[in-house]
Amino acid sequence: MKDNYQDILALLPYGPNFCFVDELLALNKEGVIGQYRFAKEAPFYADHFPENPITPGVLLLECMAQIGLVCLGIYLLKKELQEVPQIAFSSSKVNFYRPHRPGELLRVEAKKKLFRLQQLRVNASAYNEAGELVAQAELAGMWSKKTKTDA
Numbered sequence: 697m698k699d700n701y702q703d704i705l706a707l708l709p710y711g712p713n714f715c716f717v718d719e720l721l722a723l724n725k726e727g728v729i730g731q732y733r734f735a736k737e738a739p740f741y742a743d744h745f746p747e748n749p750i751t752p753g754v755l756l757l758e759c760m761a762q763i764g765l766v767c768l769g770i771y772l773l774k775k776e777l778q779e780v781p782q783i784a785f786s787s788s789k790v791n792f793y794r795p796h797r798p799g800e801l802l803r804v805e806a807k808k809k810l811f812r813l814q815q816l817r818v819n820a821s822a823y824n825e826a827g828e829l830v831a832q833a834e835l836a837g838m839w840s841k842k843t844k845t846d847a
Contacts, residue, residue: 707770708762709782716759723771727807727818730763736799750795756802756822756831757790764806764820765837772811773839783837786815790833794824801825806835814839 701720708715722729734751741749766783796802806820817836824830 701767704767704770704774707774708766710762716755716762717767720763720767721803723767725772725808727805728763728768728771729803729805730767731801731803732759732763733801734796734798738798741798749798751797751800751802753790753792753831756792756796757788757833759802760790760804760806760820760822760831760833761785761788761835761837763804764818764833765816765835768806768808768818769811769816769837769839772808772816773814783839785835785837787836788833790831792831793829796822796824796830802830809834 701723704720704723705717708717716732717730718732720728720730734755740752740755744750744752765785769783801824803823804820805823806818808816809819810817815836815838817834820833820835821829822831
């Protein structure tokens with residue numbers, strides 16, 4: 697039976713033009729798997745290598761952070777959250793291995809490395825539709841909204 701993670705997606709602190717999470721496929725206290733399809737007609741493709749467009753690395757990294765840090769962090773803190781959280785992205789170490797093309801699905805898998813004092817650190821990997829590694833990153837973030845235990 698496939699879990700429904702709509703409650704986690706509803707707490708994402710992004711508007712529709714900057715949300716890079718379409719679906720969560722798996723989520724537990726140790727990690728998350730999610731995916732996002734970058735629309736072929738997204739405006740940034742027109743100017744990012746117009747003759748051979750690729751997804752900008754900063755947007756790949758943002759997608760990895762939204763799935764790997766934000767979705768997992770909301771899941772880990774969900775019982776304690778009083779409101780939609782704000783997350784401060786504090787660090788990343790990223791390597792890009794191959795280009796990601798317009799319209800292609802990106803699958804992100806993130807594993808928790810550390811979760812303490814409202815700081816989350818994960819190792820995240822992003823794959824294209826063929827299952828090829830696109831990028832890997834160590835990501836960290838801090839939660840800045842109060843939880844019920846802070847009140």
